[in-house]
Amino acid sequence: NAGVTQTPKFRVLKTGQSMTLLCAQDMNHEYMYWYRQDPGMGLRLIHYSVGEGTTAKGEVPDGYNVSRLKKQNFLLGLESAAPSQTSVYFCASSSLAGGSYNEQFFGPGTRLTVL
Amino acid sequence: EDKVVQSPLSLVVHEGDTVTLNCSYEVTNFRSLLWYKQEKKAPTFLFMLTSSGIEKKSGRLSSILDKKELSSILNITATQTGDSAIYLCAVAWGFNKFYFGSGTKLNVKP
Numbered sequence: 001n002a003g004v005t006q007t008p009k010f011r012v013l014k015t016g017q018s019m020t021l022l023c024a025q026d027m028n029h030e031y032m033y034w035y036r037q038d039p040g041m042g043l044r045l046i047h048y049s050v051g052e053g054t055t056a057k058g059e060v061p062d063g064y065n066v067s068r069l070k071k072q073n074f075l076l077g078l079e080s081a082a083p084s085q086t087s088v089y090f091c092a093s094s095s096l097a098g099g100s101y102n103e104q105f106f107g108p109g110t111r112l113t114v115l
Numbered sequence: 116e117d118k119v120v121q122s123p124l125s126l127v128v129h130e131g132d133t134v135t136l137n138c139s140y141e142v143t144n145f146r147s148l149l150w151y152k153q154e155k156k157a158p159t160f161l162f163m164l165t166s167s168g169i170e171k172k173s174g175r176l177s178s179i180l181d182k183k184e185l186s187s188i189l190n191i192t193a194t195q196t197g198d199s200a201i202y203l204c205a206v207a208w209g210f211n212k213f214y215f216g217s218g219t220k221l222n223v224k225p
Contacts, residue, residue: 031211042217106157
């Protein structure tokens with residue numbers, strides 16, 4: 001049971017390049033999230049998904065796109081990377097068990113640097 | 116504007132000390148408040164609080180929610196160097212969405 005995994009762990013991009021971050025969870029969770037964490041700013045929600053085939057914007061969605069074609073995977077795309085997107089990206093998932101809020105389980109993070 | 120504020124931003128204590136971390140929130144459609152510990156990588160879950168005045172405990176850690184004051188505290192007694200981490204407070208709102216505070220960085224010295 002791997003929990004939440006993220007690939008890659010590190011990446012360096014040049015301004016204008018594109019990339020996709022992959023998040024996978026094996027806990028059969030309905031909800032999945034992408035956050036970015038910058039120094040002194042905590043975690044900010046980029047996009048989230050409440051189920052396969054559905055996505056929604058969070059606090060800071062600009063410059064990012066997401067897709068959830070399979071329940072276990074949640075992809076985060078950067079079409080044209082900018083230095084302001086240099087950050088640590090965390091994926092998380094949570095379940096709908098009991099119909100109430102449950103804690104999120106986080107992946108190990110991806111450190112992205114945009115030059 | 117909804118927000119979650121944690122204090123202090125950082126704290127240095129010695130082993131054996133007791134610490135209290137604070138989290139206050141102004142979030143519409145509040146559902147629950149969660150505490151996480153973040154060491155070098157991913158945040159790990161500590162507590163989820165939904166009812167006011169009920170303390171949750173796990174070993175040397177405990178937490179309580181005050182819905183009237185829109186706040187929560189996290190207490191750590193008899194601190195150890197392994198408690199050194201960033202402690203994050205998050206508020207669940209609306210339909211399973213979360214706002215996070217910026218965290219309190221705790222450094223426990225031997």
